[in-house]
Amino acid sequence: MIRYIIRRVLISIPLLVAASFLCFGLTTMMGDPLGEWKLQRPRTPAEVQAAEQRAGMDKPFLERYGDWAVNFVQGDWKTTVGPGHGTVDVKDKVLRASWVSARLVLGAEFIALVIGVAIGVIGAVRQYSMFDYTATGFAFVMFSMPLFCLALMIKTVGIEFNDFLQANGFDRWLRTAGPPNGGFHGSFVDQVYQYSGAFILPTICLVMIQFAVYSRFQRASMLDVMNADYVRTAQAKGLSQARVIFRHAFRNALIPIATVFALNFGTTISGAIITETVFGWQGMGQLLVSAVNDREPYMVLGFLMVTGVFIIFANLMADIMYAFLDPRIRLD
Amino acid sequence: MTEFLAPAVDPGGAAPSGRDVSQFDSTEARKQWQVVLRRFLRHRLAVFGMALFVFLILVAFAGGRFWTHDYKSLDFPRYSPPSGDHPFGTDGLGADMVSQVIRGLRFSLQIAIIVALVSTAVGVVLGAIAGYKRGWTDAIISRFIDLVLVIPGLVIVVVLARSSFSNVAGKSGSNWAIVAMYLSLVFWLTIARVVRGMVLSLREKEFVEAARAMGGSTMRIVFKHILPNTVDVIIVNATLSVALAVLTEAAISFIGLGVRPPDTSLGLLINQNRNELNLHPWLFFIPFAFIVMVSLAINFMGDGLRDALDPRQRRVRA
Numbered sequence: 108m109i110r111y112i113i114r115r116v117l118i119s120i121p122l123l124v125a126a127s128f129l130c131f132g133l134t135t136m137m138g139d140p141l142g143e144w145k146l147q148r149p150r151t152p153a154e155v156q157a158a159e160q161r162a163g164m165d166k167p168f169l170e171r172y173g174d175w176a177v178n179f180v181q182g183d184w185k186t187t188v189g190p191g192h193g194t195v196d197v198k199d200k201v202l203r204a205s206w207v208s209a210r211l212v213l214g215a216e217f218i219a220l221v222i223g224v225a226i227g228v229i230g231a232v233r234q235y236s237m238f239d240y241t242a243t244g245f246a247f248v249m250f251s252m253p254l255f256c257l258a259l260m261i262k263t264v265g266i267e268f269n270d271f272l273q274a275n276g277f278d279r280w281l282r283t284a285g286p287p288n289g290g291f292h293g294s295f296v297d298q299v300y301q302y303s304g305a306f307i308l309p310t311i312c313l314v315m316i317q318f319a320v321y322s323r324f325q326r327a328s329m330l331d332v333m334n335a336d337y338v339r340t341a342q343a344k345g346l347s348q349a350r351v352i353f354r355h356a357f358r359n360a361l362i363p364i365a366t367v368f369a370l371n372f373g374t375t376i377s378g379a380i381i382t383e384t385v386f387g388w389q390g391m392g393q394l395l396v397s398a399v400n401d402r403e404p405y406m407v408l409g410f411l412m413v414t415g416v417f418i419i420f421a422n423l424m425a426d427i428m429y430a431f432l433d434p435r436i437r438l439d
Numbered sequence: 440m441t442e443f444l445a446p447a448v449d450p451g452g453a454a455p456s457g458r459d460v461s462q463f464d465s466t467e468a469r470k471q472w473q474v475v476l477r478r479f480l481r482h483r484l485a486v487f488g489m490a491l492f493v494f495l496i497l498v499a500f501a502g503g504r505f506w507t508h509d510y511k512s513l514d515f516p517r518y519s520p521p522s523g524d525h526p527f528g529t530d531g532l533g534a535d536m537v538s539q540v541i542r543g544l545r546f547s548l549q550i551a552i553i554v555a556l557v558s559t560a561v562g563v564v565l566g567a568i569a570g571y572k573r574g575w576t577d578a579i580i581s582r583f584i585d586l587v588l589v590i591p592g593l594v595i596v597v598v599l600a601r602s603s604f605s606n607v608a609g610k611s612g613s614n615w616a617i618v619a620m621y622l623s624l625v626f627w628l629t630i631a632r633v634v635r636g637m638v639l640s641l642r643e644k645e646f647v648e649a650a651r652a653m654g655g656s657t658m659r660i661v662f663k664h665i666l667p668n669t670v671d672v673i674i675v676n677a678t679l680s681v682a683l684a685v686l687t688e689a690a691i692s693f694i695g696l697g698v699r700p701p702d703t704s705l706g707l708l709i710n711q712n713r714n715e716l717n718l719h720p721w722l723f724f725i726p727f728a729f730i731v732m733v734s735l736a737i738n739f740m741g742d743g744l745r746d747a748l749d750p751r752q753r754r755v756r757a
Contacts, residue, residue, distance in 0.1 A: 259709075
């Protein structure tokens with residue numbers, strides 16, 4: 108098992124290096140960060156040269172990549188380069204934004220997983236019941252739902268709810284424009300109140316979309332297991348239905364969902380980008396959209412690298428978890 | 440039920456001699472596609488999905504001919520709610536929403552269908568090459584796919600959205616085609632991966648060995664013997680990727696990094712009307728309903744196709 112884990116970890120290192128190269132290539136395809144500055148008014152060659160030197164655009168591609176990679180590993184992620192964008196430190200900004208996003212995404216993902224697994228298992232155990240049809244239908248609609256529309260609708264409902272609270276003499280509880288700037292303060296109850304107000308709406312959005320995926324996968328894998336011979340054996344032995352379902356079937360039905368959970372992080376990140384745009388969170392999504400609009404190569408690179416590391420790590424966890432849960436695949 | 444007998448029965452040869460086989464004539468041998476078609480038609484939701492999808496395609500590509508209001512005309516009263524003259528109302532500029540939605544739907548479907556076709560073609564060819572050749576070719580293609588999948592597809596498309604290439608093309612007025620191209624660039628990866636996996640196992644089968652022993656060329660073996668056996672998976676994947684492409688395109692257009700005016704799409708229509716949800720809800724809900732209809736119709740259709748093409752995946756006998 109240890110050897111298997113070490114081998115998986117070692118394989119992901121060259122993948123990470125190659126991914127950094129790909130990301131760098133992608134950001135150079137984004138276009139000239141000085142393009143708009145050059146168009147604002149005629150620039151003298153000396154001005155252009157100075158700006159290019161400042162942005163590090165005067166060197167050939169490979170040299171720039173090497174320069175960036177060496178600095179990146181040492182913890183210097185460079186700054187914004189566009190004239191007029193100031194010199195914002197990329198590392199600082201990306202790490203802060205990823206903390207904002209991570210708080211939102213991890214919680215939502217966990218809730219979606221629990222709800223999805225529960226609904227999937229009940230749907231499989233009571234196959235073709237009213238509950239099963241309703242849950243499948245709802246998951247289907249959520250599957251086909253554009254996330255940004257859902258987010259906009261939930262936001263509107265949230266504002267109406269706030270109006271309702273205010274009309275009845277309460278504070279406006281739900282926040283529809285990002286978490287409070289100054290953080291959460293006051294007594295513990297106050298903090299819980301502020302925290303839930305800020306998180307509840309975007310979390311509902313992400314949960315609604317993600318739970319559909321999990322419940323469908325869980326239902327399929329639970330059905331698979333329920334039809335397996337060893338479950339019939341357990342039933343034939345005369346075990347109670349609850350014991351068969353939870354001790355024999357459910358545990359094995361969780362194996363595929365563990366991988367799906369880890370491999371689904373890419374979708375989650377895309378979902379977070381949309382949700383943050385709608386709810387005005389200063390997280391990774393906003394960072395990416397504004398950096399792309401400003402054509403800030405190092406800012407986009409910072410985003411891509413953090414995302415890439417996160418997803419490679421998630422894939423690694425999926426492999427290890429799979430080997431841990433299902434001893435058969437360690438034999439490869 | 441009758442169809443379970445059908446594919447195996449060869450009315451001439453298989454019947455025992457000396458028996459009158461005419462009584463079996465009612466179960467005439469069916470071709471595989473006939474069996475698939477029958478199974479598909481019995482799946483009511485799938486048929487409904489297909490009918491809805493065909494209807495939406497007709498609306499998108501022929502609807503403009505029957506709807507007399509011009510999408511460019513801004514002469515109508517602003518913000519008028521749905522009425523007889525404007526069934527979907529008008530927007531803040533005084534444009535008729537029916538013609539806007541028809542046009543948006545056309546661009547959205549056009550993009551999605553091109554993405555499905557291009558990414559399927561590229562994915563199938565590269566996946567088949569990787570799976571059949573193995574060795575270095577496979578290593579390069581598969582590692583490349585693994586590598587690109589490290590970054591979420593939406594992010595890749597968003598980063599490319601501001602490339603100088605999209606700007607040049609945007610000025611020449613075919614921005615939607617560039618968006619379709621970027622999406623295809625991301626979508627072929629999964630299809631290639633699936634096809635590679637299937638080819639990898641099919642190439643070891645006896646019938647491929649037989650074809651090779653008879654001197655069939657690589658091209659012939661791959662395209663005549665192996666790929667026909669993956670057609671079911673390819674069709675289902677291509678169908679579902681249309682829905683995914685509609686949703687992804689709408690999402691990036693909503694962020695403002697996808698389709699740009701003068702082109703339009705359902706996502707862009709919603710982006711333009713995102714602040715109208717409270718006061719003029721029809722401007723939001725009508726394009727939204729069309730997006731959901733497209734992707735629901737395709738998802739129903741894809742599910743039905745999957746069941747019809749591969750009955751082994753179903754637990755219940757169809």
